Amino acid sequence: MSESENKLHTLLFGVRRSVRYHSHRQRFFRNLNQLSNFLGLVLGSAAVVAFMSSQASSYGAYAAALAAVISAASLVFSFSERANQHENLKREFIEIEQSLAENDDEDNILSMEQKRLQIETQEPSKLYALDLLCHNEVVRAIYSREEVKDHIVKIRWRERMTANFVAWPQITPI
Numbered sequence: 001m002s003e004s005e006n007k008l009h010t011l012l013f014g015v016r017r018s019v020r021y022h023s024h025r026q027r028f029f030r031n032l033n034q035l036s037n038f039l040g041l042v043l044g045s046a047a048v049v050a051f052m053s054s055q056a057s058s059y060g061a062y063a064a065a066l067a068a069v070i071s072a073a074s075l076v077f078s079f080s081e082r083a084n085q086h087e088n089l090k091r092e093f094i095e096i097e098q099s100l101a102e103n104d105d106e107d108n109i110l111s112m113e114q115k116r117l118q119i120e121t122q123e124p125s126k127l128y129a130l131d132l133l134c135h136n137e138v139v140r141a142i143y144s145r146e147e148v149k150d151h152i153v154k155i156r157w158r159e160r161m162t163a164n165f166v167a168w169p170q171i172t173p174i
Helices: 003-052 058-077 079-102 106-122 128-142 145-151 157-161
Strands: none
Touching (some): 003 058
16 A cells, blocks of 8 residues: 555544544434423422312422423523534535545645544544444454454443443553
């Protein structure tokens, strides 16, 4: 592989990993937003029904309190805004890949490397376990079955299961 082909491969691999990473984060935050909206609506409705019934009980108060906590979490953590942020970052990385598909000469590769670095300055802190999972997804997508085992990164089960929730320190593959 020539130096130019190697640069292109490395850039495309990183861009594709970033697209997958931001897709996962976008889906995660969209799902959290939908879940919090759903629970807030259901629990708020349950609280109203409990208070309006002749047997107003502590269940209504619990439902109202839980609905308030869930709605507050949604507002404070801005699930919807964070989903949109990751959608925008994903779109910018896709634009790089589209540009490279149209023109893979040396100047465009250098220009797209610079654009990638600019985008990365806008990214929130990276979740390393999720990033490694996305690395493995790209490996499976572009390499043959025989080559996959040479490039795949093994990740501990607890890190895989909590990749979207826990900001593990930089992970040492097993």
